[in-house]
Amino acid sequence: xxxxxxxxxxxxxxxxxxxxxxxxxxxxxxxxxxxxxxxxxxxxxxxxxxxxxxxxxxxxxxxxxxxxxxxxxxxxxxxxxxxxxxxxxxxxxxxxxxxxxxxxxxxxxxxxxxx
Amino acid sequence: xxxxxxxxxxxxxxxxxxxxxxxxxxxxxxxxxxxxxxxxxxxxxxxxxxxxxxxxxxxxxxxxxxxxxxxxxxxxxxxxxxxxxxxxxxxxxxxxxxxxxxxxxxxxx
Numbered sequence: 608x609x610x611x612x613x614x615x616x617x618x619x620x621x622x623x624x625x626x627x628x629x630x631x632x633x634x635x636x637x638x639x640x641x642x643x644x645x646x647x648x649x650x651x652x653x654x655x656x657x658x659x660x661x662x663x664x665x666x667x668x669x670x671x672x673x674x675x676x677x678x679x680x681x682x683x684x685x686x687x688x689x690x691x692x693x694x695x696x697x698x699x700x701x702x703x704x705x706x707x708x709x710x711x712x713x714x715x716x717x718x719x720x721x722x
Numbered sequence: 723x724x725x726x727x728x729x730x731x732x733x734x735x736x737x738x739x740x741x742x743x744x745x746x747x748x749x750x751x752x753x754x755x756x757x758x759x760x761x762x763x764x765x766x767x768x769x770x771x772x773x774x775x776x777x778x779x780x781x782x783x784x785x786x787x788x789x790x791x792x793x794x795x796x797x798x799x800x801x802x803x804x805x806x807x808x809x810x811x812x813x814x815x816x817x818x819x820x821x822x823x824x825x826x827x828x829x830x831x
Contacts, residue, residue, distance in 0.1 A: 638817055649809055649821035663818055698765050709817040713765030
C-alpha cells in the first residue's frame with residue numbers, strides 16, 4: 608500500500624540553527640499539507656499546496672518558515688532560525704480529489720527538538 | 723474556519739460499542755465531515771467521512787444528524803487497538819481542514 612514518506616524521523620538542533628524536513632506524497636496526489644503538532648494538541652495546518660502552488664499559508668510564520676514544492680511532487684519545509692518553541696511533530700499529508708472529499712493520508716512525521 | 727467540539731476523553735470496555743460525539747453547529751453546506759484517529763507516535767489515520775447520509779465502512783459507522791450540526795462515530799466492537807485520539811474535522815470545498823484537540827478514547831479490557 609502506498610504511503611507518505613517523511614525524513615528525517617527525528618531531528619535535534621540547537622536554537623538559531625537551520626533545519627529542513629522532506630516529504631514525498633503518495634504518487635498522483637495533487638494536494639500536499641504540512642502540519643505542526645505540539646504534544647497534547649491536534650495538528651495545526653501550516654501550509655497547503657495544490658500541485659506546485661500554495662493554496663493556504665495563512666498560519667505559516669513566514670519570518671522563519673518556508674515551504675516549497677517545486678515540481679508539484681515532493682516538498683521541503685524549512686525553519687531558519689529555529690527557536691525553542693518550534694519543538695513539535697511536523698506532519699505531512701497528501702490527498703487526491705475524488706469528488707472533492709479531500710481524504711488525507713499522513714506520513715509518520717518528523718519529531719523536532721530544539722535545544 | 724468551521725470548528726468542531728468533542729469531549730476531551732471517553733472510556734469504553736473491550737468488545738462493547740463506542741459512540742463518539744461531535745458538534746459542528748457552524749458547518750456550511752459544502753463541508754465534508756471527516757474522522758481521523760491517531761495512535762501514539764504515529765500520524766493521523768483516516769477513519770471515515772460523510773456529507774449528509776450515514777456511512778459505513780470496515781472500520782466504523784458515521785451517523786450524521788439531519789441538520790448536519792452534529793455527528794457520531796460508532797465503533798461497533800471496541801478493541802484495545804482502538805485506543806487512540808479521535809478527531810472530527812470539517813473539510814471545506816477548498817480542501818482546508820481545521821483539527822481540534824480530539825477525544826482520547828481509552829479501552830478497558
